[in-house]
Amino acid sequence: MSDLRRTPLHALHIELGARMVPFAGYDMPVQYPSGIMTEHTHTREKAGLFDVSHMGQVRLSGDGVAAAFEQMVPMDVQGLAEDRQRYGFFTNAEGGIEDDLMFANRGDHLFVVVNAACKAADIARMKAVLEPEVSVDPVEDRALMALQGPAAETVLAALAPAVASMRFMDVATVDIMGAACWVSRSGYTGEDGYEISVPAGMAEPVARALLTHDDVLPIGLGARDSLRLEAGLCLYGHDIDSATTPVEAGLNWAIQKARRSGGARAGGFPGADRVLAQLQEGAARKRVGLKPEGRAPMREGVELFGAAEGGAPVGALTSGGFGPTVGGPVAMGYLPAALTSEGTVVFGELRGRRLPLTVCALPFVAAGFKR
Amino acid sequence: MVAGRRWRDHVGITSHAAEQLGDIVFVELPEAGTDVTKDEEIVVIESVKAASDILAPIDGEIVEINEAIVENPAMVNEDAQGEAWFFRMKASDPSQMDDFMDEAGYKEFIG
Structure with a gap:
């Protein structure tokens, strides 16, 4: 305690x-x-x-900080205008996600916000890659x-x-x-x-x-x-982790053109080979939104099946619960690409019974951002 | 699991338990006519945060269930020891209830 x-x-x-x-x-x-x-x-x-x-909360400062940070994330950092922020993630050599984050261009430094559970590892990782040219200062x-x-x-x-x-x-x-x-x-x-x-x-x-x-x-x-x-947003350690790639997670939108194949600064981040290939060819499995039929919430870990009886699991829920605004259960999970089109019905095993869920578009509730 | 003051053979959860569980969003009850054994998991109750099982308090038969809480699980948060009873039970061995706490004992128990 x-x-x-x-x-x-x-x-x-x-x-x-x-x-x-x-x-x-x-x-x-x-x-x-x-x-x-x-x-x-x-x-x-x-x-x-x-x-x-x-x-x-971490400040990164020093000459060439944006270019240096691009070694760690598949985002266009150098093209981010002053006083603007972007969503991003650290990748590993296999293209998996080590943590997701927000980074902002504050003129003389980058301001980065990372997840609590990952922050010690993130800071160590940034120091290892960026220092001494760039100073890594936890706030x-x-x-x-x-x-x-x-x-x-x-x-x-x-x-x-x-x-x-x-x-x-x-x-x-x-x-x-x-x-x-x-x-x-x-x-x-x-x-x-x-x-x-x-x-x-x-x-x-x-x-x-x-x-x-x-x-x-x-x-x-x-x-x-x-x-x-x-809102269909990923929770690190649940919907995304070191074994899920950005393309599997449906986070392609967060990888700007400059870092993709044919872009001005294509690749150059950990796992780029795999991530860039998946951006072009797609991934074998994808994160989807799922709505359980009926009222029973289905939570993280529930195994998903392609049929009401028999067969091996084809995926699992990574988040799930009751959506108060939706007024019913909502979930996210991973499924083979062939089962990810909207309206596809799969089955989740709950207390020994298989109950249907329907693949649906994310977010469950429309965003209210002031663009 | 207790019988509230207006209850006879009704079984439910206490207001304290409902408050600890948080906002209840799903209740699954056994079917009327089911024979159950003491400590058997017979009810699933889910709050926004987590799922819990409720065990049969005694041996016996479920004689009636309260469909109203299945339709509107939030009732359990609003009136756990009143209208939001879960089911009625016919005891096979009423002596199993001899060890139950009374309301004063329970209040002391939860502090």
Whole structure:
């Protein structure tokens, strides 16, 4: 228990009555007294405040930092305009995904946000590849919070008017209550909103100020998971991992032209041979959205079969649960390419019975981004 | 699993248990007429976060099930010890209930 790390908002979570759970080495709120269903729905309809301070914030700086970072990710880093952010991932020699991340061009440095569970390995990996030419500096003195939902703009603009004119994936340094905050118009719920990096000492005052707004509720990890699942977004370690490639995961859109075959800087990242080949030829298996028929949620690990009886498993669910906005169970998983067209019916084995699921388009709930 | 104050042979979960489970989204009940054995897994209950099994409290027969909670699982969060009973049971050996806690004992147990 005492080994768990605490974010700068820990005391506030306790005060708000959160149920705390260990997550990636941190003591984190899984839900508040209003409950996961209310928290989820509130975020879709108004706004939710999430503590994501457990995630890794890292600054990369030095001459040629963009070119250097391109050795680690299949993204167009050099072509990213100043004060813009992109989604990306580290690949390994087999083309598998080592972690997914966001990176922003802040002019004199790149600002990278990585998953909590992977951050130590990510930082070690970046130091190994990038140093000494590029300096890799973990940001330990800042909290990270996300304000998500259709009311996020109005709520945050009341404290910092400049955020209203930001577009999806813009980043800026913004004064909030006297603190220099690094704000991006992004998130991981499928809703419009912001991620806000706040100096640790100002995290609680800023969070309290946001929570005083009638439209804002604190949201725990439980609703964060159901929101991202409905939005069709991958959770690292579940929907993607070191043995899944970007093409299998359906993340082709995140690999810009410059890094593909025939592009200005094609390849040059770990596993490029395999990833570039799959981009052209497709992968044998693909991540899909799946809707279980009926009401029973099907969760991660449920094996998928091509028929109601007999045969070996053809795939498995990597995420699944109840989608409060959908009003029923939703899931994601991997299937052989031949079974991935929309409307295909497969069967998931649940408590010894095979129940049908239908392959469907992602996201389950349309995104509300301000492009 | 307890009988609430207005219940006779009704079986359900306590309000405390419902609160611990969180928002309940799915309930699967045994069929009426099923014979069950004490500690057999007979109910599946799923919250937004996780699936749990509920064990038969005693030996006996399921005589009636509450379809209303299958249709509207959220009822369990709203009224666990009232309208959201799970099923009614006919005991084969009523003495198995001698060890059950009463409400005061349960409140002490959950602290």
